[in-house]
Amino acid sequence: MDEDERGLRRELAVTLLGELERLTDALVADIHAHSPLYASGRPVSRADLRVTCRRNVELALKDLGGLREAGCRIEAAAAETGRLRAEQGMPLATVLKAYRRGGRVIWQAMADRMRDRSPAEQRMVGDMAGAVWETIDRYSSVMADTYRITTLELQHREDSRRGALFEALLDGRGGDPAVAAAAADALGVPRRGRYAVVVVAQDPAAPADPAPALEAVGLWSFWRPRGERLAGLVRLGAAGTDAGTGAGAGKDPGTGAAGTEALAKVLRRDLGRAAGISPPFEELTLADQGLRLAVRALGTLPPGGAEVAELDERLVHAVLGADRELAERLVVRHLDGVLRSGAERKVLLETLRVWLDTGCSASRTADRLYCHRNTVLNRIGRVAELTGRPAESGEARLGWALALRVLELARR
Structure with missing residues (x-):
């Protein structure tokens, strides 16, 4: 220039x-x-x-x-x-x-x-x-x-804030109205709605990210790692509908099956990890309870698998797994004689399990096990003899069923 x-x-x-x-x-x-x-x-x-x-x-x-x-x-x-x-x-x-x-x-x-x-x-x-x-x-x-x-x-600042408020909800601090309001605002969801908490078993080498699959069916979710698990808050569909599809579920919206069935379906199909789902709840302030119940649901599954457990569908497993000492005592009390029966043990336990699952029907049990009805009756009689409990007793049948569940959890 x-x-x-x-x-x-x-x-x-x-x-x-x-x-x-x-x-x-x-x-x-x-x-x-x-x-x-x-x-x-x-x-x-x-x-x-x-x-x-x-x-x-x-x-x-x-x-x-x-x-x-x-x-x-x-x-x-x-x-x-x-x-x-x-x-x-x-x-x-x-x-x-x-x-x-x-x-x-x-x-x-x-x-x-x-x-x-x-x-x-x-x-x-x-x-x-x-x-x-x-x-x-x-x-x-x-x-x-x-x-x-x-x-x-x-974005980083907002992500950090959202994560901190999410952790506050899971830690039980949502009872403070200011915390609950701030968390709802940061997450972009209402304080009252239909929610569930999901806990996923993490593989550190290949961390799970359920959000895209859930978003594809219209389910909002927010996830954060917690130790060796991934915890997520999921907003379910409107009461009385199958979330993500809009189809009427025709079930009680307060039950786990009605409230979380679409969520469980997506996780089973796309996640490839074991996961536990809490029952639905209607206040963000209950997220900490949801976390505890989701962890209990996950605890009913075998490690390393890819099953999804809805707590309301596995309450018996969760209760029996909550106290190992009492669960073991339950087995001893109701099935000790069968467990010490040597060569008979396996066939007696299998027959008892099928007999209880078929409503104590000898005929249907025989069909399932490919044996004669009298064979089933003889085996159930032998169980009654070894345990000292009559097969006609409702209390005995309940004890046997619960003890079998404990053995199933132990095998897992």
Whole structure:
């Protein structure tokens, strides 16, 4: 750039700086005319936009005119604008469009002043136009970089806040109304709704992520690792519907089967991990109870498998597994004689299990085991003899059924 062009730029910049208020008003009006979002005044008010536009036009003119320290101040101002607009939630594309409108207004003002210039000065117009857009591009680039970095920082901060409030719910601090309200707001869900907690057995080498599969069927969820498990809060469908499908379930919405069957179906199909599901609950403040019950449900499953346990479908298993000492005592009390019967043990236990599962029907048990009805009766009689309990007794049948469940859990 020769001395003549440098002098012309400085002259134009000084002249236009004298018209700074008019140019600022023109730019604000131009941005409003081309951006419905800016024109709405939300999230950027007209006063906020005018302050930013005035500063930007002033710095851009000083930069074009070669006035002192303008370049460094432009980058600082651009960074500040990028940070502010990211915090306000203004889309980056909309902000960049506003910068382009600013370049247009500045260039139009300079071009108007060049119309009556000499031919030699008018030959400099092309270079001056390039200088205007170089300034706008540099300004836009710094602003956009800062905007993106701020967005990442805000997202990380929000993720941390959401995670902390989620942990507060699971730790039982949701009883504080302020915590419950903040958690609902951060997670974007109502305090009252239909929820369940899910606990998944984690493989550290291949951590599970159930969220995409659940989202695909319309189930919102939020997940965080807790030790060797993954804990999730799932918002279920409306009461009386099969969540994710909209089909009427026709079941009591308070039961686990009705409230969590769609959730369990998706987890069984797509998760590939053992998982426990709590019964549905209707207040976020009950998330800690949901966590405890989901852990109890998971505890009824064998390690390393991929089954999904709904607690309400495995209450007996959960109760029997809660106290190992009492469970073992139950087995000794009701099946000790059979367990010590040597070669008979296996066939007697299998026959007893099928007989109880078929409603104590000798005929149906015989069909299932491919033997004669009298053989079944003889084996059940032998169980009664070894345990000292009559087969006709409801108390005996209950004890045998529970003891068999304990043996099943022990095998798992």
